[in-house]
Amino acid sequence: MLLEQLKQAAAQRQQLALTRRRRIAHTACAPHQAVGAADAQPQPLLTFCSNDYLGLANHPKVIAALAEGAHRYGAGSGASHLVSGHSLAHAQLEEELARWFAPHIPHAQTLYFCTGYMANMAVLTALGTAGATLFCESLNHASLIDGARLARADVQRYPHCDTAALEALLAASTSERKLIVTDSVFSMDGDVAPLRELLALAERYDAWIIVDDAHGFGVLGEQGHGVLEALGLSSERFIYIGTLGKAAGVAGAFVAAHEAVIEHLVNTARPYIYTTAAPPAVAHALLASLTIIEGEEGRQRRAQLMRCIALLREGLARLAASAGWSLGESQTAIQPLIVGDNAASLALSAALEAGGIRVGAIRPPTVPEGTARLRITLCAAHDEADVQRLLDAISGAIACKEAA
């Protein structure tokens, strides 16, 4: 019976060191956060696991804008965008983002979604109709995988960053609508998709590129406009998804694409149509965070993030080699320390936590078998001393492992 089956599955997960547990944060998302059970005194931890890359989730101006937005527009939107939930704040946010993307996508408009997961479901199901083919990068985020599963299109997968394999698939395809689907910054590895080469293929084979910049928006580019700005790319063929709960520090996501694509999404994308619009106050807060991202403060925050990344990589390269682990080829805020074994990566995470440092251990199925890892994420709110403390703690854990 059901409960027996579920208990068995839970026991099996436990045995494979795959059980997942939620922890409770008692304070705001920040490098120094109090974490614990609901009924116990929380423990102060130095954290390296949020995606709040610019430290805006707890920024006074963004918090003030959220409160101001609530006073102006109320707590909730009351309905979906097409009924009565579409507010001035949502419209202003979309207009500002359209301005950001004008240099990168001719005739760009944007559409705001409650979450990135929903934006990806929307784009893949609304464009990936019968007769279309989705050419999916093998390390795509789960939300792109789920969107492709739900879409009626044919789905073909190509190996990680393998443009030659992708070209072979495109060349062999007779599909009337070809859509390349990829993360920009890969969420568990931190490396960046070869978008310039993908664009050349898209032009050669008349394909479109759906690019999910969840970990690039706000972080990459001189003005923080994301991966297209960083690589200096511009094409109507880009259908860009940026998320707003990571570097932008609030919640939601947007699609930037040719106005005809946006018009199609508004009219046909079920994850857009059949859900209550996010609170207008959230959009109002996002306008404040966009101002920070694009301005001098954003530039300084990105520079601080880059300093932390350089310091961490320099220290980790030595430590990983001494422990027989490997450091990912990443220049971004996502720095994977690949341990391999599930239990060993959990043990390393636990050892760090005993020393007051929180880093997530990522295990299959989120990453391939045998590549369990610590996923270290850095943010602009970290300082050099925080990074040094992490390096010292990892060094200590390695010394303990060798003594044991």
Ligand SMILES: *Cc1c(COP(=O)(O)O)cnc(C)c1O
């Ligand atoms: C986090 C993430 C998403 C989902 O965005 P949410 O706004 O958190 O739902 C989509 N794609 C990638 C690559 C992500 O990392």
